[in-house]
Each structure stands twice: as structure tokens, then as C-alpha cells.
Amino acid sequence: MSGIVLSASVRQNLLSLQSTADLLATTQSRLSTGKSVNSALDNPTNFFTAQSLDNRASDINNLLDGIANGVQVLQAANTGITSLQKLIDSAKSIANQALQTTVGYSTKSNVSTTISGATAADLRGTTSYASNTALSSVLYSGAAGGTTAATGTTTLGATQGTFSNAVAVNAADGTTAVTGTMTLIGTTAATKIGTAPADGDTLTVNGKTITFRAGSAPAAAAVPSGSGVSGNLVTDGSGNTTVYLGTAAAPTATVNDVLTAIDLASGVQTSTITNGAATIGAASGATPSSMAAGIVTLKSSAGADVSVTGKADLLKAFGLTTATGGGNATATATRTTSSTSLGALITDGSTLNVDDKVITFKNAPVPGSANAPAIPTGFGVSGNVLTDGNGNSTVYLQTGNVSDVLNAIDLATGVQTATIAANGAATLAAASGQIASSINASGQLKLSTGINADLSITGTGNALNALGLAGNTGTASAFSAARTSGIGGISGKTLTFTSFNGGTAVDVTFGDGTNGTVKTLDQLNSKLQANNLSATIDANGLLTISTTNDYASSTIGSSAAGGAIGGTLTSSLTFSTASTPVQDVVAQTSRANLVNQYNNILQQIDSTAQDSSFNGVNLLNGDQLKLVFDETAKSSLSITGVTYNSKGLGLAALTSGVDFIDNAATNKVLTNLNAASSTLRSEASALGSNLTIVQVRQDFNKNLINVLQTGSSNLTLADTNVEAANSQALSTRQSIAVSALSLANQSQQSVLQLLR
Template sequence: MSGIVLSASVRQNLLSLQSTADLLATTQNRLSTGKSVNSALDNPTNFFTAQSLDNRASDINNLLDGIANGVQVLQAANTGLTSLQKLIDSAKSIANQALQTTVGYSTKSNVSTTIAGATAADLRGTTSYASATAYSNVLYNGTAGGVTAAVATTTLGAAQGTFSNTVAVNAADGTTAVTGTMTLIGTTAATKIGSAPADGDTLTVNGKTITFRAGSAPLAAAVPAGSGLSGNLVTDGSGNTTVYLGTAATPAATVNDLLTAIDLASGVNTSVIASGLATIANSAGQTPSSIAAGVVALKSSTGADLSLTGKADLLKALGLSGATGGGNASLSVNRTTTASSLGSLISDGASLNVDGHVITFKNAPVPGSAGAPAIPAGFGKSGNVITDGNGNSTVYLQAGTVADVLNAIDLATGVQTASIAANGAATLNTATGQSKSSINTSGQLQLSTGINADLSITGTGNALAVFGLSGNTGNATAFSAARTSGIGGISGKSLTFTSFNGGTAVDVTFGDGTNGTVKTLDQLNSKLQANNLSATIDANGLLTITASNDYASSTLGSTAAGGAIGGTLTSALTFSTASTPVQDAVAQTARANLVSQYNNILNQIDTTAQDSSFNGVNLLNGDQLKLVFDETGKSSLNITGVTYNSKGLGLAALTVGVDFIDNAAANRVLTNLNAASSTLRSEASSLGSNLSVVQIRQDFNKNLINVLQTGSSNLTLADTNVEAANSQALSTRQSIAVSALSLANQSQQSVLQLLR
């Protein structure tokens, strides 16, 4: 073999082929391992740097399990805190139930005394009152010029008004004057008015209704209850009348009947009803409406102006209107003021409300007078006033005077009283020490307030204005005046209580309610409230000072609770000895049940705190948690646990008969529960902060491992695309080298063949 000599070209091709084989082996190794550096021989720097990065990534990865366990420990503690908070809320609910339960004592500790005449509005006791005098605006009479002062005898009513119009003519020739005896309907034109009313037509007079009906009037036995028959009229006694027209063949109602019905409505006439019959008469001092020579003289009463509305044709037929047709027409008749009447006339139906009593003004003659209805049972008459004896009155306007109004006001205030006799007469007596109301020479009403109440007057209609009670502008809706009051029995006396259950000591001086003095029950309670006390007073003046609901179990004046009574009032009045609170068995049983429920909640708090562990670590039972975040152990977090059982939260088991027995005891428990709740919220915030830190470090380590592994890969990994291309190129190169070697070898053999 040593004798074989290779040519230079063969040797060169063999070397090239060997180099290609080496490169191809290297490339195939990189493709199979995926790394460009597989040993320190490939690239010592990159190899050892990548190995260091991989080692650190492995160390940090080993820490992730511990961190994950730490997260779960924190989660378990947080879950426990959430449950503990719910249990605390349940305990609060139980304590609040105790507050809402009936106070556990049927009678609380109290002291009491009786203050004669004391009321909730004035605790000072019996107070003397004097009647004061209040003045109205000036009242004038109807004398021309309007500046003549009214006097006591000035009447409320005025001179009757008269309405006269054109001559009324009959239906026959249109020229013959209507007389009072002419009928309203009929077949003979000469004996009836020009336009007949129809069945169902009405006239309205001063709010009263006159109704026309065809046919004959009923018998007395057939008229409606409370109404009465008089000729062709049926009246209800209040001014409402039905006029029976008869028939065309047999007419009935006449012009005089109609005028009578109008006067009943206006108050000019009165009716007294008995057994279905009505006795109609002129009111005292009233001139009835009439007709003469075809001219109707329609009269108002002295007590009210006249207002009439009805079918135009009917009114024209009576000469009362120029309008014609089936529609309505209206007319009015006003009274005339005189020197004997007020210059301003009061309207029918107006009223005054005096200290809660009602004075009504009515257009009618006073009952019991000639031709007027009888005095109602239970009522009494004095002048032109009918009173019920209790301060409510009616003043009759047709003859009533200013003096009658003053008497009615005095009956309402109690300045005068009325003694009602069996015959209906009322005797007025002035109360002892009082002065009757009067009218002075200037025309002002001098109203006595009386001593029963401060004077208060309101009105309806024009009553306030007519009597000068509507203020200087005439727009006031009320008139008032105060009595003169004296001093109460305990005014200037003091009452003291030492501090009761930690409250503010009380020092009260009774007075008029100004400058810090106490007059009313509300003012006294405002002082007592800060000392856990309250006061009540009954209709007999019994003042009772009681422990509040919060301290229903405490005894006033006791060594433990305090609240001893003193002051000058105790020498002026005799207070009872402070009573011992009396337990309510039912309420205390309910509160005892709540104590048991509360203690069960505390047991659940203890077990919940014990169960809030993970992997043997319980941050709510005093354990500690240490978490290491890096491979050197220099980066770590120490979490110190707490002991949050019931004792750790400052909560103690309750005792039946001691706790929840009153509201103060329940409030003390609530205070502790609120503190425990705040502690849990604070710890939850701390745990949440720590959990956030741990989760951030956990994510950081995961990302850091990826960074380290990526850095290691960047140093050692091969580019498979490049290596695959190299492999392909080297395979081609190797194939070419084999072919070249074959050619070189063939060439050498040919030379040898020539030498043979």
C-alpha cells in the first residue's frame, strides 16, 4: 500500500470530499439537536452563558409553587374575613332587634309631683288671667256723608228697597192694568196676566226657589212632611214655595199668590207650619210686595237685598222687566241705609267664628216674635239673638242691632253666659269680674277677650269687614287679641338632677320660656334629654320624670346610675321616691332569646376563624407566612397573621339578665360590633394589599423565567432554515466531489494503461 502514489488531483478531491463530509456532519448534528452550540467546543462563551441563564430560570421556577401556595393562603384568609364580616352583620341585626323589641321594663324608674293647673303648654301651674279689651275699626251709620259713628242701637238691617217698573197689562186687550186677583193662567184673557208660566217653570229669589205646577194644590194631609199648605201655595217654611196654577178651565193661582211666594223667599213674609197647614204673615216691621194700578211694588226685606231671576216673558207680564222671550231675566232691589242703620250692611248667611264658636247672621225675624216661628227646643232668645247656651248664636238681621252682635260675641268668649228658661227666654249674665263688650262714642267695638282663651275671630261673607275686624287695610282674614296673664305657681323655682348614666347634669329654672327659662313640656324635655331623662304631664297636672328607654334598667338617684333630684322646686313641691324599674317578663324573655342567638353567632366566629387555613397556614389564627421571590432569598415578603376569633375581635359572650336588658346595654354591644367590623375591614384591606403584591411578583417571576429562557435560546439555538439549506448545499457539494474524484481517478488509470 505504501507503494501507492496518489496524484495531486485525486488527493485534492479526497481532501475536499473529507471537508464536505465534516461540514455535513456538523450541519446534521445542529438540525437534530436544534442548537448551534451543543458543547463548550462549539462556543464556550455562549455555551456557559446559556447554561447560567437556564440554571437561574430553573431556580426561579422552583419558587413559583411556593408563591402559588402563598396566594391560596391569602385567599383562604380573605374568604374567612368575608364570612366573619357577614357573621358580625348578623350579630348587629340581633342587637338591633333588641333595640326594636318592647323595652324590657313595664315601668321605668321615675319621680313625680303634681303642679296645680299645669299643662304641657305652661308647666308653671295655676295662672291668673284678666280680660283685655280689643278695638275694632270705627263703625259708621247710614247718615249722609258716612262719618257719623254707630251706636249700640244701630240696626244691622236697613230700610226696605222697592222695585217699581212699567204698568202690567192683561192678555185680553194689552191695555187693562193687571190686578192682584188676576190669575196666572186661564182661558179668559181678560182675567189673566199677559204671559202665563208653564208647569215646571221656576223663579229664584235670594237663593230660594219658587216652582210653578199645573193642577190644584194638594190637601193638607198630602203635602210633604215639614211643608204647609196655604191657599194655592205649599211652602217648606224656609222660603221655597210651590205655586199651583190650576187648569186652563179652572185657574187657581193669582198675582197676589205669586207676590206672597216672593215675599216668603225674600224674608218679608214668614210661615208657621202645623199639621200640614202654613200660616203666612208679614214679618214684624216689613211692608209686603203689592200691585196697584198695574204697577208691582216689589219689596226687599230689611235684612237682605232682593235678587230675582226668572223667565223674561213672565217678568215682563208683571211689569218687572223689559226683556221678552223664554230665556231668563234678572232684577235686584237694594235696601237703603239710614241714620238708624249701619252704613255697611252685612250679607245674609255671613258668619263669625269666635274662639271656636259660630255666630250666624240670618235674614228673618227672630223666632218667638209676632208672626215668626217658635224658638227651637233647647235654644233661648235674648233680643234678636237665639243662642244654644254653649256660645253658638244666630243674630237675626231684620231687627238685630250692634248690641245684639256684642252680646253674641260675649257669649262665645264666656264674658257672658246664658240661662235658658223653659219658655225659651235666655237670660244673659256677665261673668264675675268681667266687663261686657260695648261700642264707644267713636264707633269702635270694645271687645272683651274674656279669661278662658285669647280672642280669635275669623269670618265668612263680609262679616269681618262690616264690624271693622278686617284690619286697617280691610284685607285681614282674622282678628285676634291676647288676654292679660299672671304668673304661674312655680315660676322662678329650679329643678336639678345630677348626671344620670353619664348624661349631662340638669339645672332647670321655670319661667316664661325666655332667657333660658323653661315654660313648656317640650322645653323641659329638651333639657332632660341630654341627661337620659324624659318628662310627661297628665290632665291633672301630674309631672312625671322618667328614665329614658336606653336606661330602663337603671334607678334614678342610685349610686350606680346617679340622677339624684334637688333644687328649690323640691322644697315647694313633694316629689315621690324614685321607683325601682319593674321588669316585663315577656319582653325580657324575648331579649334573653336574643342573647342566646348572639352567643351562637360568636361560636360561629370562632370556628370560622379556625377553619380559614390553607396547607396548614392560617393567617386568621396567628400563623405567619413567608414568601421568597428570588433564587438568592434576598427578595421576600413576611405576612404576620392575626387572631380573629371572638376574643381577638373584642367580643365577649353575653349574659342573660345583664346584657340586652335595656337599650343602653344593646347599644354597648353594637359599639363593640362596629369596632370589630372596622377591624375586619382594615385587615381585609391589608390582606388585599399583600395579595396584590404576591400576585404581581408571581407574574413577574413567570415573565422573568420566559426572559431568561429566551436569552439562553438566543445564545444556543440554531436557525433551522439556514442549517437545512446548508445541508442541502453540502449534499450537492459532496455529490459533485465524488464525481470529480471519480473523474480524476479514471484519468490516472488511463495514464497507467499507456505505460503498460
């Protein structure tokens, strides 16, 4: 071909066309590959840099699969822990059910002793009481000067009071003196009093009523039940009397009848009623009222002053007032004290309330005495005291004395007792170990409180004041004195228990509950609680100390459990030998079933831990997971697995008859379960932390691959817009070059044509 000669223009056009073809081929290659650098010839620096970036991105991308697998391994382990936690919770539920099940023993180990009189409020036992003595204010007799001390024989009653009108009272004719035999009504002025009472008129004497009635007194068979007739009088036996006047033509009632009626009301005279007939007689030592030569001698009883109230004209007719008219007037006869009576007299109807028993002071003769009512059935009389035998008494003022009051008080407090005979006689005697109350040389009542209750005396009327029981000022409304109390039987004694089942050894000193001593059952239980023991007491004082439910299977004082009893209390009280606990078959069967359920849970824990694997790696079965995060293996994470089967969690299979037999055994299982639960939570936290690290690194690697690939692309990728424009331009250029070459060839051929 060397013989072929091309012209310069053809050669030039051929070279241009060849260059354009090369450029066009390069542009088309860039458009087809999308890269501007397809080989080291294109751009060695960019080509090899991009290749390095792509290689690193590829290496990191290869690590992502391992990281993803690691994430699944961690999630599988976390899923396993979640399931294990639920199984642990189920096991806890079984253990708690055992705690709530009936205690596995019908009788727990206990020791007991009886403390006489002990109660839950005071374990010290029966408190002993001794009678105390209380003194009243000084009692004085009625002797002149008012400074003579009273004695036991000083009477409660006084000298009868007398009302005497020194002016003779004439009869209606104005000249005849009134006598006791004069009638109250009639037609003859010389034989009747000046002012006659009308039918229905009344006199009031010491609260009793005397009623005047026209006509004759009824026969004994016709009087009201409980009343009695005597002459012209009908009396109810209590001082209320009806005086029957008769008629004007045949008058019956006399002045003496009115005076007798007054005496019945005042207690100077008394009546004994039998089958409607009343027998009237003067009270012991009393002088009845009388009327002689126009002078009335009105007598009070020894037990009360007398007060007579009625129409002034009627009282004037008896010489009891100088007042006149239809209005009321009052005549009184006041007693006088003496060296034999109290200086302060007790009023009729006053009472003393002694330890809820009632002593009543009455102005009347003593039942059973001369001209006095009979002794009521069920009652007895001793001296001047009528008693019901139960501490309630009546002291009769007319003849009673200070000793009678002291006896009545003693009967109320129980210091003395009364034995009542069939005839109504009461025999008093001091109760065992008691000293009867007395009056000392200074005139003070020396009252024994007795042992039944603290002494408490209140009263009505003037009894408290008259007996010196109202205090120094005489204004106190009550008199009281406390018994002497002893201390319970075990006060100061000590009871000890050595440590029982790991509890705190106990030293219990019985006392008043202060300074660390124990008085009540609650205080004792507070002491025993720390040593796993508890106490109860029954109504008979039986103190029982037993194990708590937590240690129902243990025996007090055994070598295995401890709790030996000792102390000074054991020298005065005998404790029973510690009993062994008695199993409750039904309860133990129920607990054995719970043991089986618990063991089934442990088997599920083992299988769950074994199945918590992914792709052959089990972090709950001791496997290790190593994850590489970069292409040089310099960045990695090693996760060491754990063995979380039942043994790895510290849980062991339970044995029927040993575990769950009481609350203490159950609580031990619960303690292990709580520890296992805490272990799982801790591991779950660690796995969560590691999973977070792996996921963060996984996301980092993904983003890094993108960065590397983007950097590589930036170095090698072509700009398709530019390359497309270049391709179009080169195509045009190629077309022009072909046309130029054609023109060059035509020109050369024309020259050749000329040469022909």
C-alpha cells in the first residue's frame, strides 16, 4: 500500500474523520456505561480511587448480613428473657398461693402456763386488794359547848320537842277549858271545842295527812285493805289517818283522837294492823301528846321535829296558834340535842348511797319492837338497822345510834355480812379478813373500804353533812376512798427465749408497762414478734406461746429451731413441755400439689432457655456472639451469653413434705424467685443496651456504604447531558468530515481526468 499516494487534503480529511470517529466512540461508550471513567486510561486517579471506594463499600456490605444476624440473635435472647420472666411470675403466683393456703399444721408447737386472774389487759394476774381506812370530819354530841366528841352510842335521835300554849283555850261558851275528852262537833257548847272541823277538812303533819270525815268509823271488815280502825280513827299504818266526827246529835271524835292522829303522823305513836283492826301505842321511849286544862302539850318524836299545818281557826281551837281565820297556820315542836345525841341531827328520809347500795334514815320505831310493825319478809333487824341482806338498809332515827350507821355502811361495802334468821333477826359478822368500821376517840368515823370496790358515798337530805362526810367545809357532794391494791402475781418476773429460727432472742420482764416492762398481751406480742413467736390468753388465764405461721413446722426449744424457754418466771409458773406441730393432711396435700405445679414451671424455664436461639447461637445457653463492624475487623462487639435455665437462675426443684410446708419455707422460695426475677431484668437491660449498639452500628454501616458509593460515583459517572450533546456534535462533525473527504476525492479525480 506504500505505493498509494494520498493528497494532503484527503489525508487531512481522513485524519479528521478518524479523530471524530474516536471521539464519537468514546462518547457513545460513556453514554452506554453512564461513566466518564471506564478504565485507567480514561482517568487513572479517579478510576483507581473509585475502585478503592467501591471495594470498601463492598467489604462493609458483606458485614451487614452478620450484623443483621446478630440483631436477630439478640432479639431471640430478649424474647426468651420475656418468656422466662412470665414463667417466674407464674412460679411466684404459686408460692403466694401457698402462703394464702391454710397453714399446713392443725396445731402449731406451743408452750403454756396458767396465770391466775390474768387478762389480755393485764398479764400480771389477779390483783390483790386490801381494805383501807378513811376518816370523816369530827362528829360532836349535843353537849353544851359543841366540842364533845361523839361515840358509837351517841344517838341519832334527840330529846322530844314540845309545843305548849300557856294560855288556856276556852270552849265555845268561853268559860270551859278544853280537855282531851271534848268532842270536835256537837250541840252542847260546853262539851265541844270552839271551832268544829268540817267534813273533808285536813291537817298536814310532817307530810302525812289527817282527814276529818262526818259519820261513824267503819267496822274492821269494811276498812280499806292495809288500813286498820281504832275507835274513831282509821289509819293506813304509815301515818295517814282519817278522823270520824260522828254527827251533831251523836258526836264521837275527841281532842285526844286528833292528838293521837298527830302522833301517828309524827312517829310518836305507831299502829299495828291485824285483820282491819289497828292497835295503837307509843313508840319506845316516846311520850304522847296530851291536852289538860286548856293546855295542849304537842310532842315531836325523837327522830324528827313535828310540824302541824291546818286552818288557823281549827288550830286555835286546839290551842296550837293564836291566829284566826280560814287561812292556814303552822305549829311546830322542835327536838333538842343533848350529850347523848349528835349535835347535828339527820332529817327523816335522808339517804346514803354507798357503793350503789342505799341506806335510808327513817323516823319510825324499829320493826319488830313494841308497838311497831312486824319485820318484812326477807328482811332482818340488827339493833336499829333493818337490812335486806344484800347491803341495802334502813336506819331508824328514833332509837338508832352512830354504831348502827357504821353497821349499815359496812353491810353496803361488804365489810360485814348479815345472816337473817327465820324470826327476822339479823346477825352481823365481819367478812373474812375485814375489820368493822368504828368511831375513834376524836369523834371521826373510821370507815373500812372493804375489798369489793373503792368506797364511794353520796347522799340526799343532810345525811352527808350530819355524819361528817361532806368534807371540812361541808360542801362536798361525795365521800370516797380507794382500796389498797397489791401487785399482780408475776410482776417483776422475767421470761426468756433463745433465738428461734434465726429470730432475736427475747427477754420479757412483766410490770406496769413502763420502762420496757410488759403488762398487756399486745406488749408481749410486740416483744415476741422479733423471735417468730406469738402469744394468746383465754378467759381462764391460760397463757399460750406458739410459733407464728411462718415457722409452723418447727418445734419450740428443739435443737434445730432453738427458742429454749427460761427466766425467773419459770420458777413461779410451770410451763408445759413444748408440743410438736400436728400436720393438717388436707392442707399438706394442697401444698404438695402446689409443689408439683412449681416444678412443672421449672421444666418450662429449662426448655424455654434452651429454645431461645437463632442461627445456632443461644445467648441464654452460654453461647458467645461476636460481631465485626468494619472491613479491618478492628471495630467489633463481643457479647458473652449466660446460662439461664432453672439452675442458672438459682432455682431448684422442690420436694413435697419439705418445701411449702409452712410460710417460712415458702418465703425462702419467694426470695429465690425474686432474685431470679431481678437477674432476668438485669440481663434484659444488658441485652437491650447491646441491641441498641448493634442497631446503631448497622445503621451507621448502611449510611457509610452509601457515602462510599456516592463518592465513587462522583469520580466516575458521566454527565449524560454533556455526553449526549457531544455525541450530537460529533455526529455532525463526522457528517461534515465525510462531505469534505468526498469533495477532496472529487477534486483529485478531476485532476486525474485532466491527465487523461
